[in-house]
Amino acid sequence: MIGGDAAGMSAASQARRLKGPGELEVVAFERGHFTSFSACGIPYWVGGDVPERDQLIARTPEEHRARDIDLRMRTEVTEIDVDRGRVRARDLDSGAESWTSYDKLVIATGARPIRPDMPGADAPGVHGVQNLDDGQALLDTLARTRGRRAVVVGAGYIGVEMAEALINRGYEVTVVNRGSEPMSTLDPDMGRLVHEAMEGMGITMVNDAEVTKLLTGEDGWVRAVATEDGEYPADVVVLGIGVRPETTLAKAAGLPLGKHGGLLTDLAMRVRGHENIWAGGDCVEVLDLVSGQERHIALGTHANKHGQVIGSNVGGGYATFPGVVGTAVSKVCDLEIARTGLREKDARRVGLQFETVTIESTSRAGYYPGASLMTVKMLAERRTGRLLGVQIVGREGAGKRVDVAAVALTAGMTVEQMTALDLGYAPPFSPVWDPVLVAARKAAKTVGQHP
Amino acid sequence: MIGGDAAGMSAASQARRLKGPGELEVVAFERGHFTSFSACGIPYWVGGDVPERDQLIARTPEEHRARDIDLRMRTEVTEIDVDRGRVRARDLDSGAESWTSYDKLVIATGARPIRPDMPGADAPGVHGVQNLDDGQALLDTLARTRGRRAVVVGAGYIGVEMAEALINRGYEVTVVNRGSEPMSTLDPDMGRLVHEAMEGMGITMVNDAEVTKLLTGEDGWVRAVATEDGEYPADVVVLGIGVRPETTLAKAAGLPLGKHGGLLTDLAMRVRGHENIWAGGDCVEVLDLVSGQERHIALGTHANKHGQVIGSNVGGGYATFPGVVGTAVSKVCDLEIARTGLREKDARRVGLQFETVTIESTSRAGYYPGASLMTVKMLAERRTGRLLGVQIVGREGAGKRVDVAAVALTAGMTVEQMTALDLGYAPPFSPVWDPVLVAARKAAKTVGQHP
Numbered sequence: 034m035i036g037g038d039a040a041g042m043s044a045a046s047q048a049r050r051l052k053g054p055g056e057l058e059v060v061a062f063e064r065g066h067f068t069s070f071s072a073c074g075i076p077y078w079v080g081g082d083v084p085e086r087d088q089l090i091a092r093t094p095e096e097h098r099a100r101d102i103d104l105r106m107r108t109e110v111t112e113i114d115v116d117r118g119r120v121r122a123r124d125l126d127s128g129a130e131s132w133t134s135y136d137k138l139v140i141a142t143g144a145r146p147i148r149p150d151m152p153g154a155d156a157p158g159v160h161g162v163q164n165l166d167d168g169q170a171l172l173d174t175l176a177r178t179r180g181r182r183a184v185v186v187g188a189g190y191i192g193v194e195m196a197e198a199l200i201n202r203g204y205e206v207t208v209v210n211r212g213s214e215p216m217s218t219l220d221p222d223m224g225r226l227v228h229e230a231m232e233g234m235g236i237t238m239v240n241d242a243e244v245t246k247l248l249t250g251e252d253g254w255v256r257a258v259a260t261e262d263g264e265y266p267a268d269v270v271v272l273g274i275g276v277r278p279e280t281t282l283a284k285a286a287g288l289p290l291g292k293h294g295g296l297l298t299d300l301a302m303r304v305r306g307h308e309n310i311w312a313g314g315d316c317v318e319v320l321d322l323v324s325g326q327e328r329h330i331a332l333g334t335h336a337n338k339h340g341q342v343i344g345s346n347v348g349g350g351y352a353t354f355p356g357v358v359g360t361a362v363s364k365v366c367d368l369e370i371a372r373t374g375l376r377e378k379d380a381r382r383v384g385l386q387f388e389t390v391t392i393e394s395t396s397r398a399g400y401y402p403g404a405s406l407m408t409v410k411m412l413a414e415r416r417t418g419r420l421l422g423v424q425i426v427g428r429e430g431a432g433k434r435v436d437v438a439a440v441a442l443t444a445g446m447t448v449e450q451m452t453a454l455d456l457g458y459a460p461p462f463s464p465v466w467d468p469v470l471v472a473a474r475k476a477a478k479t480v481g482q483h484p
Numbered sequence: 485m486i487g488g489d490a491a492g493m494s495a496a497s498q499a500r501r502l503k504g505p506g507e508l509e510v511v512a513f514e515r516g517h518f519t520s521f522s523a524c525g526i527p528y529w530v531g532g533d534v535p536e537r538d539q540l541i542a543r544t545p546e547e548h549r550a551r552d553i554d555l556r557m558r559t560e561v562t563e564i565d566v567d568r569g570r571v572r573a574r575d576l577d578s579g580a581e582s583w584t585s586y587d588k589l590v591i592a593t594g595a596r597p598i599r600p601d602m603p604g605a606d607a608p609g610v611h612g613v614q615n616l617d618d619g620q621a622l623l624d625t626l627a628r629t630r631g632r633r634a635v636v637v638g639a640g641y642i643g644v645e646m647a648e649a650l651i652n653r654g655y656e657v658t659v660v661n662r663g664s665e666p667m668s669t670l671d672p673d674m675g676r677l678v679h680e681a682m683e684g685m686g687i688t689m690v691n692d693a694e695v696t697k698l699l700t701g702e703d704g705w706v707r708a709v710a711t712e713d714g715e716y717p718a719d720v721v722v723l724g725i726g727v728r729p730e731t732t733l734a735k736a737a738g739l740p741l742g743k744h745g746g747l748l749t750d751l752a753m754r755v756r757g758h759e760n761i762w763a764g765g766d767c768v769e770v771l772d773l774v775s776g777q778e779r780h781i782a783l784g785t786h787a788n789k790h791g792q793v794i795g796s797n798v799g800g801g802y803a804t805f806p807g808v809v810g811t812a813v814s815k816v817c818d819l820e821i822a823r824t825g826l827r828e829k830d831a832r833r834v835g836l837q838f839e840t841v842t843i844e845s846t847s848r849a850g851y852y853p854g855a856s857l858m859t860v861k862m863l864a865e866r867r868t869g870r871l872l873g874v875q876i877v878g879r880e881g882a883g884k885r886v887d888v889a890a891v892a893l894t895a896g897m898t899v900e901q902m903t904a905l906d907l908g909y910a911p912p913f914s915p916v917w918d919p920v921l922v923a924a925r926k927a928a929k930t931v932g933q934h935p
Contacts, residue, residue, distance in 0.1 A: 039916070073910060074849060074852070077911055088851035334906075334909035334917070335906075337916050353904075360906045360907060361908065362910050362914075364910070364912055373906070400539035401525070401528060401533065433881075433914070434887075435908050436918075437887050437888065440888055440897075440905055443906065444892075446895065452789075453807075454891055455809045455894065456785075456891075457812065457813030457886050457887055457890070458524070458783065460524055466788060
């Protein structure tokens, strides 16, 4: 296994479960200091909701080794020799290099954060939040800086979650965002709701703003974020611009990459055209079951599933990963944000024609204490009425409602079929028509009106 | 429309939406004082979470009349004359009777509570909670009684919700239950978890106890609930034994009833064999899509759906109600209880062979504040691996997770297919493997091991 995080170590563990040490030797290379950690949890550690770094570690190197996995920490694979079935690895501390041969190879090299190539991007006080070392470095900076002004660059999941973390730490937070609205994984009309809610939390939102450079003070520390139109003073800057598949090794080895730069696999997570090489996690592209095209989605839950599938196959069993529907859920303070399936522009890009509807409803029966408003947007294909996507923005109880739509998408349901779904109802849990059903009813009506 | 609650008035409203007053005359008979009220909300009104009765009324008689519905309150239909297409109705205040003819008839007569035929069942201090008048009478009793001992007879949804309501009102609550565990809509092993949690809330649980009579004091008021084995002192008694379809009129008219005493309809909610009579809500039986047999389920969310479907068809449109999967969710204080599909005994009864698995997981990532334990039980068919049912007992975030299983059941998914479901993941919302997926993985493994 190349890579000791979610996909690699899930694969290692699952393969080990199926085949004992006498049958299968499992070697895993990890260039970092940690294994099997929750990158998704870093914003909550930085924000103070999770007090200790080690709570984010699902399984330590020692725990993996106790299960007969030959785990080589701080060891970076520098070359894959596909023809001879071997990898070259360097011990990052000693610098020693050696070749290790394999019968089966698993590539789980993850993703790397997009670091803008601009002046000041490496200045002290500028932080990414990709791994636990990054998180610790940011926490050290927060402990050290006197000023309380934070600028977050990027308004995707990481950006909005880091905005919450910094608010929780008592910072004045500005989010500088290239798009017209935050959360570009939503359509702009739904992103607008996030925008307004974040402003309501006291966060300064700067949209349509391309960062041109990071300005530093005399001491070399970052002091402001500059865009074409303005300067935003900063005592700390967090970069949350997104990630790209880390496929440098794979590319050098001639393995097939998709248009997003991720490895291409078959349904068993085997690298296409290679009998004995598997790949999973943030370094691969996945099939989007709604659009029928590959996407790159860096998300721990997919990486874990890939690892399970790969480990089963490597261990002599059988499993497949059929694809994704693009479900994601996030929050900023008490605002919950969820999406699944296609946005308007995704649908257009793949040639689908559709209707959209947007409804407002509540998380519980309107009369029940704590009922909160949520907005549900739904896309349905013209003529067939097939569900294409759902986006939800609301407060408590909004986010996980997207799961109903995720299953319906997987099953290829029409919005008309969805109107009859037998969802759990009781006043503390839902209005008598669940918000997803209200949207489905309206969508079904709209599709029916345009034959 | 016979009946002015969820099914009847939804049908009336939907028919009116499709056809104006010049095209369709809509007459609705309601024998009670209210229309379109939330019976499911009564426990929360009694418990004080909902301060005002009128909050439970979705639409008043005046609001219905303003939409050109000829609503006749306090008017009870006493006979359906199918041959001549007319109903006889009595004004309950004046006693006057008259016939009204119809082109299309909608029967939405609801359900009636099972009142035990035993001494003392009608004594003052003994209450059902079927309608708003019942709720008000119970509140009046609670305001009047000095004692603080309440006995709830029955431990289904109404029973456990009323236990919560009475706890909230400061009563010492005893729940006397005929079954071996509370919540007989769950398998007993899951009901056991509810039992233990309710005892942890200070509720006295008496299981395997058939009530034989209600004892009254010298003033005629109830003073205790007697079973074969004991006596439970009570200042107030709430009966939550369940309901039966109210189909006296339909039966007298010769309309087809099923084995649970409910009207039998086709997919358009038309009474079988009758071109111009529809029925919906608590007075009908519904097709269980998992077992393939009819069931009786009294639940507002189904009644509303039936009303929509009937109204569409009566109004000249087209809609169907394909059936249910038996989803229900409830809570007792902070304990959430949910189920969908078949219990073990349901599956056996219809000839299905299955495997069961039970897992424990958490509502959020284990390290995230507020993560709470939940237990998920899953039934999957032998050989095919088709999902048959899910039961969940846990705290915050447990209940509505059943919706994922409800959609999967509707789509006929196997537990293996479910393991790949793309459910929303972020640490505040779910562990990296959602509890439903953890159960599906274990179920898939179990089914696979028994070929």
